[in-house]
Amino acid sequence: MEEQEIQLKVKKVTDKLTESMYVLANEPSVALYRLQEHVRRSLPELAQHKADMQNWEEQSQGAVYTVEYACSAIRSMTYSKEYFKSIEGLLRQTISTKEQMGSAPGRSPGRCVQ
Secondary structure (H helix, E strand, O other), rough: HHHHHHHHHHHHHHHHHHHHHHHHHHHHHHHHHHHHHHHHHHHHHHHHHHHHHHHHHHHHHHHHHHHHHHHHHHHHHHHOHHHHHHHHHHHHHHHHHHHHHHHOOOOOOOOOOO
8 A cells, every 4th residue: 555655756856847848848838829919919009109109299280380380470560660660750750741642831731633
């Protein structure tokens, strides 16, 4: 009986050893399979995120261009301040000349000379 118990224990040990060897031998393929499954599941989501980011980048670039264009227009408007002052001076001079012509003797304010 003692020999049968030893044989049974030896069989259990060898079975466990064989099972452990089998698991160790196949572990890399299981890991690669799990990795492949993970990539297969997550790749579409990552591709969608990439497309979203590219779309946001394009929209951001458009907004940046619009802001730069607006800033350029405002700078141009501030530079045109001198021209507006010159135009204002010319208008004042024209109004003054018109008033002087209208108050000159022998002229009526409503008559135009042709």
